[in-house]
Amino acid sequence: GESVGLHLPTLSVQEGDNSIINCAYSNSASDYFIWYKQESGKGPQFIIDIRSNMDKRQGQRVTVLLNKTVKHLSLQIAATQPGDSAVYFCAGNKFYFGSGTKLNVKP
Amino acid sequence: GAVVSQHPSRVICKSGTSVKIECRSLDFQATTMFWYRQFPKQSLMLMATSNEGSKATYEQGVEKDKFLINHASLTLSTLTVTSAHPEDSSFYICSASLETDSDNEQFFGPGTRLTVL
Secondary structure, eight states: OEEEEESEEEEEEESSSSEEEEEOOOOOOOOOOEEEETTSSOOEEEEEEEETTOOOEESSSEEEEETTTEEEEEESSSOGGGGGGGGEEEETTTEEEEOOOEEEEOO | OOOEEESOOOOOOOOEEEEEEEEEEEOOOSSSSEEEEEOTOOEEEEEEEETSSSSEEEEETTTTTTTTEEEEEEEEEEEEOHHHGGGOOOEEEEEEEESSSOOOOEEEEOOEEEEEO
16 A cells, blocks of 8 residues: 655744755556645645656746656645645545655744 | 535534445545544544445455445545544544546545544
């Protein structure tokens, strides 16, 4: 089965700084990865996705990097804002979620 | 577009009762819906995949007789927690799959908080 995990449970950053959230996976058969954001008491919200044939994809203020060699992906958030405070999950093949990283943005 | 709703948003029930949770795709048809549960400060755990007009596919360790799933239409899936007990207290989240020509994306409902007394 799929095993997706995150390196750090909590990340604190200063408002305006860049944030990097990491995720490791074990199943190399995954052909699709997604980053989700979940605010307290709410359902997950899609942020950005990346296919396995890509190594980088950029969105608005967010960039996802995929390193298939070491089975690692990261989410970079530029100019982090207080509204970015949430738990971030990566998911492989859309169904299996990592344990989540809580992002705290300090004003 | 691509909005998924859940009802109720919060429910408190006595042990031994059954609780039904509805998941609706409001502006699109979803042939596949997914049910997750989430314990506090933990990740989402996939419980089952619900396909319209057929039996749900349950993940290992999830009791299908305990968690009844019905996907009677392309916009509605229901999860019934039968004979609920306090250990069933959790945050239940559904998602609906929207297929386009180039992608297949999941849209999540806002979740249902179940508390069993």
